[in-house]
Amino acid sequence: xxxxxxxxxxxLVVVAIIAxxxxxxxxxxxxxxxxxxxxxxxxxLRGIVQSMVVYSAENADQYPAVQPPTSANLYTLASSxxxxxxxxxxxxxxxxxxxxxxxxGKDQQGSPTACLWILALRNxxxxxxxxCKSDPVPTNVANLQNTSxxxxxxxxxxxxxxxxxxxxxxxxxxxxxxxxxSPAPYWKNTTDSSLPIMADIAPMSGSGSNPIxxxxxxxAGGVSANGAKAWNSANHQRDGQNVAFADAHTEFARxxxxxxxxxxxxxxxxxxxxxxxxxxAVATGGGTVAAGPPGQxxxxxxxxxxxxxxxxxxxxxx
Numbered sequence: 048x049x050x051x052x053x054x055x056x057x058x059l060v061v062v063a064i065i066a067x068x069x070x071x072x073x074x075x076x077x078x079x080x081x082x083x084x085x086x087x088x089x090x091x092l093r094g095i096v097q098s099m100v101v102y103s104a105e106n107a108d109q110y111p112a113v114q115p116p117t118s119a120n121l122y123t124l125a126s127s128x129x130x131x132x133x134x135x136x137x138x139x140x141x142x143x144x145x146x147x148x149x150x151x152g153k154d155q156q157g158s159p160t161a162c163l164w165i166l167a168l169r170n171x172x173x174x175x176x177x178x179c180k181s182d183p184v185p186t187n188v189a190n191l192q193n194t195s196x197x198x199x200x201x202x203x204x205x206x207x208x209x210x211x212x213x214x215x216x217x218x219x220x221x222x223x224x225x226x227x228x229s230p231a232p233y234w235k236n237t238t239d240s241s242l243p244i245m246a247d248i249a250p251m252s253g254s255g256s257n258p259i260x261x262x263x264x265x266x267a268g269g270v271s272a273n274g275a276k277a278w279n280s281a282n283h284q285r286d287g288q289n290v291a292f293a294d295a296h297t298e299f300a301r302x303x304x305x306x307x308x309x310x311x312x313x314x315x316x317x318x319x320x321x322x323x324x325x326x327x328a329v330a331t332g333g334g335t336v337a338a339g340p341p342g343q344x345x346x347x348x349x350x351x352x353x354x355x356x357x358x359x360x361x362x363x364x365x
Contacts, residue, residue, distance in 0.1 A: 084180040085283060085299055091176045092218065092245050092291035095163070098171040099244070100295060103236035110234045110244075111165040113148040115224045116157025122222070124355055124364060125158035129197045137197045141168040144198040154200070159220050159354050161201050167191060168198065177202070179217035179247060179289075182282045184362035189215035214364055217282060219249040219353035221312075233293070233349045240294035242349055243306055247280035247288035249313045249356040251365060278303045278313065281359045306351045313353060 099110045116122060129137065138144040145168055148155055155161035166172040167189070174189040189202040202215040221244050225231040233242050279302075280288040287301040290312070304311045355364045 081181060081283065085289065088179040088181065088217075088247065088282070089289045089291075089297040089299065091179065092289055093295055093297050094176055095166065095172055095218070096244055096291045096293075096295040098166045100236050101171060102166065102169070108235045108237050109230065110223070110236065111162050112223050112230050112234060113158060113161045113165070114153055114156040115229060122159075122354065123157050124160055125155045125201055129193055129199050137195070139196050139198070141170075141191070141198050144168055144200060147200075157224070158201065159223055160216065162223055163216075163220060164199075164201050174202070174215065177216040177218060179282045181284075182217035182248070184214045184357070185217060187215055214362065216355075216364075217248055218245055219247070219355055220245050221351045222354050231349070233351065236293075238293045238349075239307070240292055240296075241307055242293045243290045243312050243351050243353070244293050245291040246300075246312060246353055247282040247290075248364070249353045250278070250280055250285075251356040251358045278311070281357060281362075285359075307349060310351060312351050313356075 102111050103109055138147060145165055147153060148161065148165070163172075163177070167174050167177075168191070174191065178185050178188060190199065192198050221231070221233065221242075223230055223234045232238070233244075276285040279285040282288065283299075287299050288303070289297055290300045290305055291297045298305070303313045306312050357364055
């Protein structure tokens with residue numbers, strides 16, 4: 048008996064059905080991957096904050112912090128080089144590298160990322176924990192040491208150390224200082240568990256030197272273009288951000304106003320409007336705010352603001 052093969056029409060129908068199924072399933076697979084990445088990211092943040100709690104148990108309840116900023120160095124990511132003061136003294140011991148953070152004139156003064164780097168130097172966290180799988184910017188995990196076994200003083204992105212901060216991290220942290228000379232009152236393990244401590248990296252909207260703008264420009268994917276998404280981190284397709292709180296629990300927040308009294312964790316409250324940049328707020332008010340969100344007579348007890356920030360269009364960290 049002669050077998051009958053498929054006709055061209057039948058083959059085309061089968062191919063069309065397969066193509067249709069692929070078109071239907073691919074978005075679902077992409078969504079599933081993103082949900083998995085969110086869980087991985089949340090675990091990273093939870094682990095980092097837990098390490099901060101462990102650190103505080105050995106350091107009078109204080110979270111890790113390098114020297115506070117000076118009037119000439121209000122906020123910086125600092126150099127990502129190696130060595131001690133200004134990157135000139137070679138340190139082949141992680142403990143000595145940490146000690147150098149507290150010497151006068153250290154180039155990491157006022158660097159929030161250096162505060163987190165202490166955890167890596169103490170082997171309480173892995174540099175890999177600071178990378179979100181959904182963040183497209185980091186291309187390398189930071190190294191602890193260079194090829195000469197000298198410890199880095201900050202995140203270096205695996206490039207061997209450069210004069211500017213590299214992109215080997217995906218997260219922002221609550222700015223650790225409220226005045227020019229002392230840590231913030233929330234920068235210790237005795238703070239309210241409702242306070243956000245870390246999150247997916249904060250978005251920078253618009254252009255210029257100011258880290259955060261109160262109304263992101265439409266040309267930079269701002270409010271008029273993306274609605275509420277304009278306020279979200281770019282790590283997770285601007286659908287929201289993982290936020291880690293002082294008790295080390297994490298939440299995926301669809302909006303950035305998850306601080307106390309609906310405080311926006313990306314911005315700092317000014318005298319009337321929520322539009323201070325980091326440098327201005329720290330320089331003029333030291334974190335002391337006079338007014339709160341609309342409808343409130345006073346500011347939140349702690350005005351949390353997250354740094355560093357990332358340019359949504361270019362990925363540049365500031």
